[in-house]
Amino acid sequence: MPKDGGIGASTLRREDIRFLTGKGRYTADISLRGQAHACFLRSEVAHGRIRSIDTSAAEEMPGVLAVLTGEDFTEVGGNPTGWLVQSRNGATMKEPKRPVLAHGKVRHVGDAYAMVVAETYEQAKDACEAIEADIEELPAIVDMAQAVADSSNRVHDEIEDNVVFDWGWIEENRAAVDAAFETAPHVTTLELVNNRLSPNAMEPRASIGDFDSGTGDYKLYTTSQNPHLTRLLISAFVMGIPENKLTVIAPDVGGGFGSKIYHYGEEAAVLAASKRLNRPVKWVCDRSEAFLSDAHGRDHVTKIQLATDMEGNFLALRTETLANMGAYLSNFATCTPTFLHGTLMAGPYKTPLVYVNVKAVLTNTVPVDAYRGAGRPEATYSLERVVDKAADELGLDKWEIRRRNFIDPGAFPYTTPVGLVYDTGNYHATMDKLHELSDAAGFEARAEESRQRGKWRGFGLSTWIEACGIAPSNLVGVLGCRVGLYDAATIRVNATGNISVLVGAHSHGQGHETVFAQLIAEKLGVDANSVEIVHGDTSKIPFGMGTYGSRSLAVCGSAMMKAADKIIDKGKKIAAHMLEAAEGDIEFTDGSFSVAGTDRQKSFAEIAFSAYVPHNYPLETLEPGLEETAFYDPANFTYPAGAYGCEVEVDPETGGVDIVRFTCADDFGNVINPMIVQGQVHGGVAQGIGQALLEGVVYNEDGQLLTGSYMDYAMPRADDVPSFTVDHSCVTPCTHNPLGAKGCGEAGAIGTPPAVVNAVVDALRRAGHGHVTHIDMPLTPSRVWTAMQG
Structure with a gap:
């Protein structure tokens, strides 16, 4: 039978206490001093050329602080895709620019092309309705077969056939497969549709941009499954903010199902608006907006x-x-x-x-x-x-x-x-x-x-x-992935023996705070209640690749185990010194370091205290402290x-x-x-x-x-x-x-x-x-x- 709180136990989720009692802290719950509110104006046509946008009336409305359009973001980069795919003829895929706010064209109903910041959300929403946009409506491209067949109508003018890539896998198999079908005694054929879905997480997206003019630092609070990736994309591609000057914080997140892995333009927009106004800017998506703006699935x-x-x-x-x-x-x-x-x-x-x-x-x-x-x-x-x-x-x-x-x-x-x-x-x-x-x-x-x-x-x-x-990173890199796919964990054992585990994975309903604590409790022989799991804040956690693809336990959990092994190895060195024994004779079992074949032992808490109060400590060979970081890149x-x-x-x-x-x-x-x-x-x-x-x-x-x-x-x-x-x-x-x-x-x-x-x-x-x-x-x-x- 699994021990209480360890691996194999159906331990109740500790995070549910705050969720069920209304004590969760979501992005929409955060109110920063002096924050303003943003609202986005979204296209009502699926395809149109933007001839002009007149924001003058909106700018004069009560409470309005700023109006931004795509013109304000022409100097910044575009939001890139994370994976370059080659067509079967060897050509690299076509990658159209995705701007922060639509510029030149709107390309789907819900495509945001203007943003109003005001003292209240209601004022911002009223001002959005006062913006006059002259948009020439163009024929919409909805059916995929028609999109491929009709090259005269293009979503992006520079992509002549609306096809990003024509991928074959594995291309070397094609001739043999075709030959097998020619001679097969029976062939079953089926044409089907995998229907498009809207993710509909319980919590709609929300973002708060907070620029500090005194230090030049940015903070972004956002509903993200992957805060480090969001920081990387904004820094390296979208806005050019030095990565060390941007902190991304994903607090409690109410579900994602994939739709919150990605960086969205609203996140960059609230950061830019915060810098312009020198005050925090908050945006909270409503459910109608979510249907029009959150990434869909399947199709x-x-x-x-x-x-x-x-x-x-x-x-x-x-x-x-x-x-x-x-x-x-x-x-x-x-x-x-x-x-x-x-x-x-x-x-x-x-x-x-x-x-x-x-x-x-x-x-x-x-x-x-x-x-x-x-x-x-x-x-x-x-x-x-x-x-x-x-x-x-x-x-x-x-x-x-x-x-x-x-x-x-x-x-x-x-x-x-x-x-x-x-x-x-x-x-x-x-x-x-x-x-x-x-x-x-x-x-x-x-x-x-x-x-x-x-x-x-x-x-x-x-x-x-x-x-x-x-995984692994070297293989996916060859296949076109633009990021590494490892994860990381830091285990910080405090002087009194309790533990903080800082993880690159993000929890948005999976129960990480419970399961990760179970892993550490089992590995280090401590009470699971003494283990705190820290995630979602790029200023605290090691660089990790977030949560998606059922990777948290297999990848981030493995990084935790590697870090725990380092803690145990250092603990054995400390214990050998304190117990006056050879390091090779030290065993670690159920939270105690002992000399093999004897009853001489030191508890995990005693070793931790000695690491931070090194009165009896091998200082000539070992640094004080008990904190280790490990990265894990699966094979x-x-x-x-x-x-x-x-x-x-x-x-x-x-x-x-x-x-x-x-x-x-x-x-x-x-x-x-x-x-x-x-x-x-x-x-x-x-x-x-x-x-x-x-x-x-x-x-x-x-x-x-x-x-x-x-x-x-x-x-x-x-x-x-x-x-x-x-x-x-x-x-x-x-x-x-x-x-x-x-x-x-x-x-x-x-x-x-x-x-x-x-x-x-x-x-x-x-x-x-x-x-x-x-x-x-x-x-x-x-x-x-x-x-x-x-």
Whole structure:
């Protein structure tokens, strides 16, 4: 059994005390002395040329302190993308400039082109409405296929075909893949849409810029998953502020799901306004703005083909995808449909040949970037839907076709045809566990009971694998990444024995303050309550790469373990001196340093006190103090995997879908806090159900957002989701990090959508609607009902 507060214990989240009692401190809660308030004027047309902007009336309105437009930022740089992708012909991708405020053109509804700063937000908002802008409306580019076909209409004038890149992976595989399809006994083809999503974190974005004219220092308080990256982008690319003169602070953050990884123009704008006015400037996004300005997710249109023999053995796979970038390239937009998507198209299967083609397309819509799972949900959805369709066409059992093609447990480490090396895994075990927990054997009886009540029941199966903790830096650098992907931790042991751990990862709902404390408690043999976790402030923490991609535990947690090892090593040196023993004879166990084979020992607290009060201390060989920093750059991704089962009931009269059972069997490697892992899976499954049944961003042909509020954009509610059965007992530890951890935060959002869609198609097939082989998400009642009509 795990000890209290250590690894393996379902310790309650310590941060929840302040969150549930209203004591959290979010950016919107911060009020600095003398702060002014900002409001942004956003485009009401999707595509237009800015002829003129008249701010004179706004400048004379009560309380107005300043009005800024794109003209005020022409001398600063643009917000860059973090990953340069090469086209399959070797050409470097096209990278249009993304300004702080739109200049020359507006390129999507919601594109900010002016900013008003006033004494109050209400005054700033009123003044925004007084700005007169002459914008020549141009034809909107919304449909990706049309954007590629019509070169006369361009989102960015300098990009003639609206295509950022035409990527092939792995290009050397293409001829062999094509040849395999020419001779394959059976080919299954499926065209599908991975619907665009709005992230809808509980806390909208907010930023406060604070310039100190006495020192020339800037502070930015902002809702960020990645404060160091935000500082780097603003300093090196957007504003040219010396990095040592800019502090970025991300306090409590109420959810992100990827949408708060990136740097947004509002952050630079409040800093510039603060310097102009010599007072703090605050902006808080409202929910309507969030729909128009926060980076969206997904939005792929894919043709996928699977070649098999007549027994269902996979021979080759190929895909062609149009990936929507929106109007600008957000920071990680280019790697999401490529290296986070194409490299996962092998899934858990031993398909010998795979080729992936992705065209990244610009449109007059909100920029698209990573959203929970980031490329892996898109890959899994395409793959698991085509596998199900192939099973139907070949008359094979959907469990058996997967088992037949799984990578054998004895084949690891396994190199996939799309360039990844899976270090460990057992996909048969997770699917067998799913079969057991979902009571697959009893499904037919449940289906009959549903039929008696006038409902059609279906079972959907999906298996998934993802790559977490993007790494290593030297490899991703070769592939085009512009940043390192390590993380860092500093462990500061205070003189009285309590500990501060300063981490580069950022917590915005994951429970880091609890789980990271558990790690240190276990490693150093101390009470978890004596461990404080510090994050989110670039003036305090070591340079780290933030939180996304299920990397916090595997990457930042590993850095913590390396730093703890340094603490223990120094502690042994101190203990050897105090106990008059050889360093090699000192053992460290359960928080005590002892001489091997004796009862002579010193507690961790005694060693810490001696380090800061070095009266009996090896000063000639060792510096005082007990503080260590470590960086960890992984040797490989981690590869969590699992199998999900969904049972639905479909109402034949309305097409309404109810999820009545949902089961998850996951392999997350070694688990630190089972309760938190379970909560992460619950949240991901809820988001996956939202995508499958309810959510979808919709634009009309003029580029107007039709789903710009919760009246139109359907988020999942409590009665849309069942109680989940969640299991993570199938463990194959990661072999290349000291924790053996793999990551769990995105699993539910990856495995759920195909399981739900597979279940609905299965229900219709069982009810005699065999003509329905696919329905695009979201599977609203009207879409399901329409599909049933043939």
